[in-house]
Amino acid sequence: MGDVVNSSDYDGELLSKGLKELVESTNKKFSKDILSPLTITLGDEFQGVLNSVSTGIDLLFHLEEELLITEPDFKLHYVLLLGEIETEINPDIAYEMMGKGLTEARKMLSSKKRNRKRFRFKLQNKEQTEQLSNLFEVLDTIILNWKKEDYPLILDMINNDNNSEVGDLHDKNRDQIWKRRKTLMINEYNLLKDFIKTYIK
Numbered sequence: 276m277g278d279v280v281n282s283s284d285y286d287g288e289l290l291s292k293g294l295k296e297l298v299e300s301t302n303k304k305f306s307k308d309i310l311s312p313l314t315i316t317l318g319d320e321f322q323g324v325l326n327s328v329s330t331g332i333d334l335l336f337h338l339e340e341e342l343l344i345t346e347p348d349f350k351l352h353y354v355l356l357l358g359e360i361e362t363e364i365n366p367d368i369a370y371e372m373m374g375k376g377l378t379e380a381r382k383m384l385s386s387k388k389r390n391r392k393r394f395r396f397k398l399q400n401k402e403q404t405e406q407l408s409n410l411f412e413v414l415d416t417i418i419l420n421w422k423k424e425d426y427p428l429i430l431d432m433i434n435n436d437n438n439s440e441v442g443d444l445h446d447k448n449r450d451q452i453w454k455r456r457k458t459l460m461i462n463e464y465n466l467l468k469d470f471i472k473t474y475i476k
Contacts, residue, residue: 276384277338280350280393282319291318293347300341305334314369320384322369322377324360328398331355332475335394335411336468339418340433343426350419356380356397407475414467417460425459432461 282290298321302312308330313323325331335353342350358376365371383395394411398404421429431441438452445452456462 276322276354276356276380277320277351278317278384279319280352282349285349287318289347290349293345293349294319294321296345297338297341297347301334301337304337305330308333310364311366311369311372316369322380324364324369324372328355328357329472329475332472336472340430343430343433346423346426348423350393352384352391352393352395354380354383354395354397356383357399358397403475407471410467410471410474414464414471417464417467421459425455428455429459429461432456432459433465436465 298313311324315321360374362373396407438449442452
């Protein structure tokens, strides 16, 4: 499940359009791994059912990096929970399902604590849950320091470790890209991303 951080601060029409496009692109990319597609349940919230925790991690990274492409002003809160669904899973839309897992995920998402983290997890293994939460807290510290005007550059640096090639795309030389990569902690982001994906498998 997920929702928009401080959704009341944004233009409702633009927010709805941006979130809808994000959800649609994610459902398309992960169609083989989604049991019930991401569905916008309220204006600023969505939920879905996936085939594994590993898919959930991949989906979180996709959503965050997709936001670098679309460049909206909003950020998202997420809840990734491994829990029971007692009714039949709806393969067409994430509605009309019931279970302890969904109830608990909804409760976690609805928590409005001042210091609530953007990424929240609950798996069967308590230690793994805590480790995953800690890793994403460090990751989010990096992400929240990125500025919107740098998003295209950041995405290219995430996906390409060749500074000369990235520089050609942004009219910068290799040394300039190297400095930006260091300042924006792109290597640290990628190291954490690779570790998390390996750890959760």
